Amino acid sequence: MAFSRWDREYFEMDVIWNEVKAAIRQHVPDHCYRMWLEPIDFTASANGEVTLSCPNLFYKKRILDQYETLIVSELERVCGQACTLNLVVNGKTPNHVAAKQQHQQLALPHLHVRPYNGRLLCKDFTFDKFVVGGNNDFAYSAALSLAARRKSQQNTLFLASETGMGKSHLSQAIGHHILAEFPKERVYYITAEDFTNEMTDAFLHNSIGAFKAKYRTQCDVLLLEDVQYLTGKDRTQVELALTLDALIESGKKIIFSSCYLPGDIPRLNDKLGSLLSCGLISSIDPPDFKTRVRILEKKSGLNGCCVPTDIIHYLAGELVENVRQLESGLFGVSAKSSLLGAPIDLSLAESVVKNITRLRQRITIDVIKKLVGHHFKVTVAELVSRSRKQRVVRPRHIAIYLARKYTDQPLQTIGRSFNRYHATALHAIGAVEKGLKSNAPMRKQVEFLSQRLESGKF
Numbered sequence: 001m002a003f004s005r006w007d008r009e010y011f012e013m014d015v016i017w018n019e020v021k022a023a024i025r026q027h028v029p030d031h032c033y034r035m036w037l038e039p040i041d042f043t044a045s046a047n048g049e050v051t052l053s054c055p056n057l058f059y060k061k062r063i064l065d066q067y068e069t070l071i072v073s074e075l076e077r078v079c080g081q082a083c084t085l086n087l088v089v090n091g092k093t094p095n096h097v098a099a100k101q102q103h104q105q106l107a108l109p110h111l112h113v114r115p116y117n118g119r120l121l122c123k124d125f126t127f128d129k130f131v132v133g134g135n136n137d138f139a140y141s142a143a144l145s146l147a148a149r150r151k152s153q154q155n156t157l158f159l160a161s162e163t164g165m166g167k168s169h170l171s172q173a174i175g176h177h178i179l180a181e182f183p184k185e186r187v188y189y190i191t192a193e194d195f196t197n198e199m200t201d202a203f204l205h206n207s208i209g210a211f212k213a214k215y216r217t218q219c220d221v222l223l224l225e226d227v228q229y230l231t232g233k234d235r236t237q238v239e240l241a242l243t244l245d246a247l248i249e250s251g252k253k254i255i256f257s258s259c260y261l262p263g264d265i266p267r268l269n270d271k272l273g274s275l276l277s278c279g280l281i282s283s284i285d286p287p288d289f290k291t292r293v294r295i296l297e298k299k300s301g302l303n304g305c306c307v308p309t310d311i312i313h314y315l316a317g318e319l320v321e322n323v324r325q326l327e328s329g330l331f332g333v334s335a336k337s338s339l340l341g342a343p344i345d346l347s348l349a350e351s352v353v354k355n356i357t358r359l360r361q362r363i364t365i366d367v368i369k370k371l372v373g374h375h376f377k378v379t380v381a382e383l384v385s386r387s388r389k390q391r392v393v394r395p396r397h398i399a400i401y402l403a404r405k406y407t408d409q410p411l412q413t414i415g416r417s418f419n420r421y422h423a424t425a426l427h428a429i430g431a432v433e434k435g436l437k438s439n440a441p442m443r444k445q446v447e448f449l450s451q452r453l454e455s456g457k458f
Contacts, residue, residue: 017042017052020074027070029132031141035148036062041090048083050075053090058180060087062128118190118223121179124302125172131298133291136166139282143170146253146280147177156248156279158256164322165284167257171223174255178221188215189223193434196229196236212239216246220253227258227276229430231423232267241272248275266423287323292316295323296330305334311349318353329353363406363453365417371452372399375445384419398446400425401432406453 021040025033036059043051052071054060063071064087072085127147132140139159146157157174159167175187190198202211215222230237247254258265261283262276287295293316300307311333319329332352337344369380376395383396396418403414404425415425435442 013045013050014042016078017050020071020078023074023078024067024070028067029137031137031144032132035141035144037067043088043090048081049086050083051086051088053088056089056181058177060089063087065128118188118194121172121175121189122168125169126176127173129298129302130166130169130173131287131291131295133287133294135285135287135291136170139167139170139284142280142282143174143255144177146255147174148181154280155251156254156256158258158262158276158279158281159284160258160261160281161284162259162286162322164324165286166323167284168225170284171225171255171257174253175221175223178253185220186218187221187223188219189225191225192227192229192236193430195224195240196233199236199239212243215243219247222247222252222254223257224254225257227256227262228260228265228426230268230272231265231426231430234269237269237272241269241275244272244275248278254279266421266426286320289316292320292326295326299327299330300334303331303334305330307333307344311344311346314346314349315353318357325356329356332356365403365407365409365414368399368402368406368453369417371449372402375449384417386419394442397428397432398442398449400428401446402449402453404429405450 021037024037028037039055039059040063041053043053045051054063068085068087072083075083075085127140127144130140142157143159146152146154159170161167172189175189178185179187199208199211202208230240244254256276261281262268262273265273265276268276293312296307296312296315299305300312307330315326315329315333319325329349329352332355333344333349336342336348336352340348342348369383372395373380373383376391378392378395382392383399385392387393400414400418400420403409403417404411407414409417410422411425412422415422418425420428432442432446436446
């Protein structure tokens with residue numbers, strides 16, 4: 001049987017490909033189409049094989065993983081014949097401005113990405129492993145656009161969300177993408193606490209000049225996490241504001257992440273607050289049911305977990321707080337099934353979910369106050385008093401930290417329950433988190449109290 005349509009002239013096949021792209025556009029979100037499918041060009045066709053070209057190896061992998069079936073299906077529908085797809089790299093950037101040698105393209109999955117300075121990037125926090133939904137599609141598009149464009153008018157992005165919603169994933173995905181596409185870029189990934197500690201150490205060792213030069217002249221991309229912990233750190237805020245001024249003036253990329261919007265971070269000086277707000281600001285909301293299902297399906301596939309669809313839907317319906325809670329439920333079901341040699345069914349899933357949700361319902365701020373007070377031999381009245389005695393201050397800080405960790409109450413409510421402003425509560429949480437890293441006795445105390453709460457022994 002003659003394969004007639006594939007033997008037509010190049011320009012006619014190009015028209016067919018444009019028709020196919022128009023059909024594909026109806027099946028995918030607009031931001032996904034613009035980023036991944038619009039740059040694909042028709043190159044050639046022969047003997048039932050259609051050759052298309054894309055900008056680089058990262059695009060090629062993404063397209064083949066996510067869109068190959070859809071592309072082939074639409075090609076066959078429009079042409080009325082079976083065909084195969086051959087996707088090649090044309091060496092162009094997505095906006096078709098500059099040529100780039102193929103040997104410079106690095107395949108992201110095989111990279112052990114380390115920024116030039118700061119913390120290691122988590123290997124799983126890449127764009128292709130991020131699940132996009134209505135709750136985060138704008139944040140995803142903004143992050144991907146910032147990462148993919150070497151030069152753009154908008155070079156700063158502020159990601160805000162509650163814990164466990166994916167802001168750290170997106171922030172680090174930007175770092176991964178930039179290091180994959182532009183290996184010579186100097187990417188610094190740090191937390192606000194890292195910056196503060198490094199600056200303090202520089203003052204102590206008379207090396208503040210080197211510290212300033214490092215961030216102001218030797219950094220191309222700054223990924224700054226947990227900006228909310230700058231609250232009340234006046235000297236750090238002044239130095240960071242000067243650093244950000246220098247980076248913005250030089251056209252460098254800056255990505256902030258925080259549990260709060262810039263205007264909601266307490267005790268922030270006007271200069272730094274203005275700089276944090278000068279770029280694009282995007283919040284990330286809790287995922288809806290469909291997105292939770294897709295997250296669970298993605299996580300189970302990446303981790304080799306074979307979880308039935310009805311169990312996926314059950315978990316998505318019960319675990320609604322954040323992505324971390326979804327992961328806890330998924331891995332709990334998989335681990336319990338493996339350890340007990342039992343099938344993954346509804347009764348097993350219910351037993352796992354019950355433990356996760358029951359603890360959240362039973363643990364209250366009052367329960368935490370009584371547990372901490374009993375452990376440290378202080379009264380609840382002392383915990384909520386204005387006392388600044390060390391025997392009261394440390395238990396109070398730990399109680400506030402545990403309240404933030406184990407209850408769903410906002411920081412303002414937690415602060416009020418201890419007769420404190422939310423800025424003071426935030427300071428208490430930061431003090432405990434710092435102590436967990438450097439203070440062994442405090443770490444043991446917090447671990448003991450956490451075990452009591454998680455086991456229900458309170």
